[in-house]
Amino acid sequence: MRVLIVGGGIAGVGVGAFLAPHADVTLAEQETSLAYHTTGRSAALFFENYGAGPIRPLTKASRTYFDHPPDGLVDHPLISPRGALTIAREDQLGHLEATYAEGVAAGAQVERISPERALEVCPSLRREAVAAALWEPDAADIDVAGLHQAFVRTMRAAGASITTGAEVHRATHEGQGWRVDLGTTTWAGDVIVDAAGAWGDVVAERCGVAPIGLQPLRRTAFMVGGSDASRGWPLVADVDYDWYFKPDGEQILCSLADETPSPPCDARPQEIDVALAIDRINAATDLGIRHVRSQWAGLRTFAPDRSMVIGPDPRQPAFVWLVGQGGTGIQTAPAASRLAAALVLGRSVPDDMTAAGVDPVALSPERLATG
Numbered sequence: 001m002r003v004l005i006v007g008g009g010i011a012g013v014g015v016g017a018f019l020a021p022h023a024d025v026t027l028a029e030q031e032t033s034l035a036y037h038t039t040g041r042s043a044a045l046f047f048e049n050y051g052a053g054p055i056r057p058l059t060k061a062s063r064t065y066f067d068h069p070p071d072g073l074v075d076h077p078l079i080s081p082r083g084a085l086t087i088a089r090e091d092q093l094g095h096l097e098a099t100y101a102e103g104v105a106a107g108a109q110v111e112r113i114s115p116e117r118a119l120e121v122c123p124s125l126r127r128e129a130v131a132a133a134l135w136e137p138d139a140a141d142i143d144v145a146g147l148h149q150a151f152v153r154t155m156r157a158a159g160a161s162i163t164t165g166a167e168v169h170r171a172t173h174e175g176q177g178w179r180v181d182l183g184t185t186t187w188a189g190d191v192i193v194d195a196a197g198a199w200g201d202v203v204a205e206r207c208g209v210a211p212i213g214l215q216p217l218r219r220t221a222f223m224v225g226g227s228d229a230s231r232g233w234p235l236v237a238d239v240d241y242d243w244y245f246k247p248d249g250e251q252i253l254c255s256l257a258d259e260t261p262s263p264p265c266d267a268r269p270q271e272i273d274v275a276l277a278i279d280r281i282n283a284a285t286d287l288g289i290r291h292v293r294s295q296w297a298g299l300r301t302f303a304p305d306r307s308m309v310i311g312p313d314p315r316q317p318a319f320v321w322l323v324g325q326g327g328t329g330i331q332t333a334p335a336a337s338r339l340a341a342a343l344v345l346g347r348s349v350p351d352d353m354t355a356a357g358v359d360p361v362a363l364s365p366e367r368l369a370t371g
């Protein structure tokens with residue numbers, strides 16, 4: 001089977017890694033380097049109590065890969081302990097309870113802790129900003145570049161071809177299969193996997209497949225100076241996701257957790273989003289942020305129901321969707337990629353994923369089909 005994967009972010013190389021030992025795989029990335037868009041711009045966190053219901057089992061089912069990557073692929077751990085603290089003011093206590101209940105129902109390790117304990121794990125928090133808190137001990141930092149490289153290495157070792165500067169302009173499907181115009185070359189083969197992130201619907205339309213209503217939402221992040229003490233803090237998030245911060249070496253990564261609709265593009269940070277995040281984080285902590293060291297933005301792309309879309313298009317089964325990763329595309333990549341590869345190869349869902357609660361029907365593009 002000849003497969004063309006469109007997109008060289010974490011989704012594209014992930015499915016490539018699980019497909020390459022069983023198929024003739026080519027990956028086309030429009031940029032001159034891989035992981036240039038959303039994958040290179042994440043907060044790099046593994047956080048179980050997060051995301052739409054059908055996504056959560058994918059996060060759970062990915063943990064084994066992070067903890068025990070295949071032998072010889074990486075020379076240092078893909079994941080390291082961080083912990084996550086979700087805090088609520090008095091007026092947000094109802095939301096905190098709902099978040100707790102959601103986490104428990106999904107089987108995440110989440111505990112209620114006292115404000116005093118929250119201040120012990122992150123002493124920078126103001127006492128008046130914490131009426132109650134949740135603690136997720138298993139939350140962890142992901143080595144995103146390490147994970148991406150591990151997938152690329154697996155693809156190359158299995159003989160897959162990876163081409164950068166190769167944009168899918170147009171594709172037609174005839175009796176013999178696909179013919180795809182990649183600018184300077186043409187690809188011919190059996191299956192296209194759409195792992196084009198914010199451009200997922202654009203690629204579908206170029207292939208003559210109806211779009212599914214993907215919406216890219218911009219999120220801005222920035223780095224401020226930290227200290228030796230801040231290195232050991234957890235991720236700290238407001239329960240309504242009005243802001244979050246987490247240590248990154250001796251710096252601290254901060255975000256307004258904004259979700260501003262955007263067309264697919266090379267997203268740029270907005271000053272107003274940085275300023276608002278600083279205001280809110282300064283109100284909840286004694287960090288006293290005044291200076292920003294660097295800033296960036298990325299597009300988190302969602303399907304209308306905010307769940308991922310994985311599987312063959314109902315009207316064109318030779319076109320397989322792997323889109324709508326939203327804010328969880330890194331932490332779900334091992335399981336989402338393995339599921340997508342199984343569906344491309346016409347295999348059943350791996351047993352460990354079924355045991356983790358992964359439901360291919362809830363993730364299938366069929367649920368979004370209209371007319």
Ligand SMILES: Cc1cc2nc3c(=O)[nH]c(=O)nc-3n(C[C@H](O)[C@H](O)[C@H](O)COP(=O)(O)OP(=O)(O)OC[C@H]3O[C@@H](n4cnc5c(N)ncnc54)[C@H](O)[C@@H]3O)c2cc1C
Pocket residue numbers: 006007008009010011012028029030031034035036037038039040041042043044045046166167168169195196197198199203219220221255297298299300323325326327328329330331332
């Ligand atoms: C600020 C921020 C924080 C985040 N934090 C986290 C986190 O802590 N944990 C987590 O799990 N996730 C997080 N995410 C989300 C995560 O980064 C995304 O879900 C993930 O990177 C999406 O990967 P992707 O491969 O689908 O998309 P992308 O990385 O954008 O890759 C898609 C690729 O397709 C290529 N492409 C598009 N059109 C074409 C075409 N016509 N031809 C060829 N190539 C094409 C693009 O150039 C691009 O490289 C965060 C995102 C942001 C912005």
